[in-house]
Amino acid sequence: xxxxxxxxxxxxxALDNLRVSFAIRSPILRRxxxxxxxxxxxxxxxxxxxxxxxxxxxxxxxxxxxRAIVGLExxxxxxxxxxxxxxxxxxxxxxxxxxRDIQMIFQxxxxxxxxxxxxxxxxxxxxxxxxxxxxxxxxxxxxxxxxERVGLSPEMASRFPxxxxxxxxxxxxxxxxxxxRPRLIVCDEPVSALDVSVQAQTLNLLAELQQExxxxxxxxxHDLSVVRHxxxxxxxxxxxxxxxxGPVETIYQQPAHPYSIALLSAIPVPRPWxxxxxxxxxxxxxxxxxxxxxxxxxxxTRCFMARDVCRSESPSLRPVAGRNVACHFAxxxxxxxxxxxxx
Amino acid sequence: xxxxxxxERCLTVSDLAVxxxxxxxxxxALEDISFHVDAGETLSLLGESGSGKSVSAQAIMALLPDTxxxxxxxxxxxxxxxxxxxxxxxxxxxxxxxxxxxxxxLTALNPVFTVGDQIAELFRVRQGLGRxxxxxxxxDVIDTVGIPDARRRLGNYPxxxxxxxxxxxxIAMAIxxxxxxxxxxxxxxxxxxxxxxxxxxxxxxxxxxxxxxxxLITHDLGVVADVTDRxxxxxxxxxxxxGDVRRVYxxxxxxxxxxxxxxxxxxxxxxxxxxxxxIGGLPPNPQRRPQGCTFHPRxxxxxxxxxxxxxxxxxxxxxxGATCHFAREMVADDRLFA
Numbered sequence: 001x002x003x004x005x006x007x008x009x010x011x012x013x014a015l016d017n018l019r020v021s022f023a024i025r026s027p028i029l030r031r032x033x034x035x036x037x038x039x040x041x042x043x044x045x046x047x048x049x050x051x052x053x054x055x056x057x058x059x060x061x062x063x064x065x066x067r068a069i070v071g072l073e074x075x076x077x078x079x080x081x082x083x084x085x086x087x088x089x090x091x092x093x094x095x096x097x098x099x100r101d102i103q104m105i106f107q108x109x110x111x112x113x114x115x116x117x118x119x120x121x122x123x124x125x126x127x128x129x130x131x132x133x134x135x136x137x138x139x140x141x142x143x144x145x146x147x148e149r150v151g152l153s154p155e156m157a158s159r160f161p162x163x164x165x166x167x168x169x170x171x172x173x174x175x176x177x178x179x180x181r182p183r184l185i186v187c188d189e190p191v192s193a194l195d196v197s198v199q200a201q202t203l204n205l206l207a208e209l210q211q212e213x214x215x216x217x218x219x220x221x222h223d224l225s226v227v228r229h230x231x232x233x234x235x236x237x238x239x240x241x242x243x244x245x246g247p248v249e250t251i252y253q254q255p256a257h258p259y260s261i262a263l264l265s266a267i268p269v270p271r272p273w274x275x276x277x278x279x280x281x282x283x284x285x286x287x288x289x290x291x292x293x294x295x296x297x298x299x300x301t302r303c304f305m306a307r308d309v310c311r312s313e314s315p316s317l318r319p320v321a322g323r324n325v326a327c328h329f330a331x332x333x334x335x336x337x338x339x340x341x342x343x
Numbered sequence: 344x345x346x347x348x349x350x351e352r353c354l355t356v357s358d359l360a361v362x363x364x365x366x367x368x369x370x371x372a373l374e375d376i377s378f379h380v381d382a383g384e385t386l387s388l389l390g391e392s393g394s395g396k397s398v399s400a401q402a403i404m405a406l407l408p409d410t411x412x413x414x415x416x417x418x419x420x421x422x423x424x425x426x427x428x429x430x431x432x433x434x435x436x437x438x439x440x441x442x443x444x445x446x447x448x449l450t451a452l453n454p455v456f457t458v459g460d461q462i463a464e465l466f467r468v469r470q471g472l473g474r475x476x477x478x479x480x481x482x483d484v485i486d487t488v489g490i491p492d493a494r495r496r497l498g499n500y501p502x503x504x505x506x507x508x509x510x511x512x513x514i515a516m517a518i519x520x521x522x523x524x525x526x527x528x529x530x531x532x533x534x535x536x537x538x539x540x541x542x543x544x545x546x547x548x549x550x551x552x553x554x555x556x557x558x559l560i561t562h563d564l565g566v567v568a569d570v571t572d573r574x575x576x577x578x579x580x581x582x583x584x585x586g587d588v589r590r591v592y593x594x595x596x597x598x599x600x601x602x603x604x605x606x607x608x609x610x611x612x613x614x615x616x617x618x619x620x621x622i623g624g625l626p627p628n629p630q631r632r633p634q635g636c637t638f639h640p641r642x643x644x645x646x647x648x649x650x651x652x653x654x655x656x657x658x659x660x661x662x663x664g665a666t667c668h669f670a671r672e673m674v675a676d677d678r679l680f681a
Binding site: 057058165166167195196197198199200201203204207222224225226228229230262263266267268269270271272273274280282283284286287 | 562619621622
């Protein structure tokens with residue numbers, strides 16, 4: 001369905017019109033009061049060994065999408081295909097096989113590690129679940145190898161998570177994620193809780209591991225400069241939908257969706273005087289609640305280019321200038337974001 | 344009150360040191376902290392977790408926990424030494440002459456009172472306004488911070504507002520009594536990028552309108568460049584570099600500042616899969632700060648002198664200074680953004 005990636009390789013992960021809805025029940029009778037579409041029809045493809053960055057603000061559905069891919073949420077529509085196989089059709093066995101291939105790194109290195117287990121137990125746990133994958137040279141040696149690989153001293157294997165700094169904890173999470181040699185790692189805000197200097201170390205580690213193991217990443221973050229640094233492809237999400245997707249540099253250099261334009265112009269960069277910056281567009285208001293998404297284009301309530309058609313007709317993704325955009329006026333938006341243009 | 348002249352000094356912190364009582368002695372959280380903020384000006388305290396930037400703000404606002412001891416220094420505000428005043432007096436200044444905006448707007452607001460009651464209370468207690476007048480004043484200030492339909496929303500509770508709107512409410516409370524100094528501790532860290540842009544715009548506008556001095560505490564190098572005139576970079580409880588943002592960012596005089604700038608993807612330049620520069624190691628444990636320069640174990644330029652002698656603040660001209668033995672060489676080296 002999606003044609004954003006010119007990569008000749010078949011996608012490793014393909015989302016087709018994925019929907020994840022939550023039922024809001026009345027507190028007394030548990031009757032379903034209404035339905036929230038957290039992910040409202042998303043098409044996305046991740047190529048093997050590549051990084052797909054996903055950006056968007058709170059409530060845009062990026063984390064729900066991630067959780068659906070790793071099986072923590074049940075999709076209510078559409079399909080998730082991994083290496084050609086539909087995840088929703090998978091039986092228990094196939095599901096376990098998928099769990100080896102798809103791992104996740106979480107945002108909060110404090111909440112995602114069991115405080116009562118040692119590092120060795122946390123990493124070793126993966127072979128309790130998948131005993132057939134226990135390496136021939138034994139768990140202990142593999143744990144040491146993994147710890148060394150992610151830059152932790154193996155002497156710390158018997159320590160507990162609280163004895164580590166945030167950056168070290170994130171390394172434990174990474175060691176656990178790569179232990180089963182997955183093909184895809186879903187990274188949900190993996191560096192946003194870390195200090196700048198530690199963030200750079202972690203990003204470098206993720207890039208090295210990608211090279212070494214041929215990993216594909218689905219990299220979710222709200223820090224747009226981090227995403228630019230690590231990604232090959234980019235998807236910009238707004239209120240449960242993708243509004244623009246394509247090669248990362250194509251979009252960063254000249255975004256074609258008004259939301260992408262505003263988002264990119266709002267990033268505070270350390271040395272704004274040293275680069276050519278588009279004029280900042282400050283959007284009005286907040287992201288509307290997904291409980292009652294706006295009619296037509298979901299962005300029209302905050303869009304600086306909105307017209308009548310935007311209020312009634314929902315734009316679908318279409319190819320414009322080397323990427324896919326869901327905007328009725330993408331061509332016009334493109335002229336506004338052209339370098340040197342005065343938006 | 345006539346508008347203050349731009350050069351009027353609002354806050355001056357000199358040689359401030361703060362320690363925390365712990366087993367086996369005192370841990371110094373802050374040492375040798377000196378800076379000033381003028382009316383109409385913004386100074387950013389930039390630092391990573393544990394660098395002491397929030398403790399600095401707490402010391403100024405008399406919000407330090409009971410375990411903290413101010414072991415030396417003065418904090419002059421409006422001619423008064425805040426540290427010498429009785430705590431009650433400092434507390435009275437907070438909220439009238441000094442406003443504070445915290446990182447998490449939800450904990451800064453009381454969930455069981457309507458926002459109208461909370462903001463009106465300020466005017467009733469501090470300015471002695473009557474019920475009706477206080478409510479009017481509350482509506483005006485909510486309107487000032489850009490919350491639509493202010494009058495009707497006075498009756499709402501904090502949870503009925505979005506994150507960005509809550510931060511506007513906190514800002515409304517901080518500026519309600521037209522303070523001369525606003526301290527903002529990570530005011531946009533919990534917010535989305537587009538909302539962050541709104542809040543920074545709002546703070547900038549309010550500052551210009553009231554000629555407020557602003558002390559911004561942040562870890563975000565980009566936010567600093569966006570709104571700040573001057574920056575003080577903190578590392579392990581000390582200020583390691585200070586000066587005009589542009590000077591400091593273009594020609595950092597301290598290897599730590601240099602390392603921070605190089606490790607941010609936005610400034611790092613280079614393309615995908617180009618490793619980012621990193622600062623090796625971790626900040627020191629404040630109980631065991633290294634001898635000499637506290638940064639030397641992580642510093643790629645460290646020499647023998649750095650291990651033994653604590654560097655003084657080297658004057659680099661035009662108010663730019665860095666505590667590095669080799670600050671002049673650092674500034675002269677232009678390979679950073681080559």
